[in-house]
Amino acid sequence: xxxxxxxxxxxxxxxxxxxxxxxxxxxxxxxxxxxxxxxxxxxxxxxxxxxxxxxx
Numbered sequence: 001x002x003x004x005x006x007x008x009x010x011x012x013x014x015x016x017x018x019x020x021x022x023x024x025x026x027x028x029x030x031x032x033x034x035x036x037x038x039x040x041x042x043x044x045x046x047x048x049x050x051x052x053x054x055x056x
Contacts, residue, residue: 032045
């Protein structure tokens, strides 16, 4: 018998994590393209997205 033990769950978890990171980066790119601003700080940029806009 082989001495190798393969943990399938850890490989599956690694793949899930990589997929989540890829989706997150894609979502981030979409947000940045949709709302171009002069703001460079990512935290401030997100805050600006969700600020209440004054009614005209």
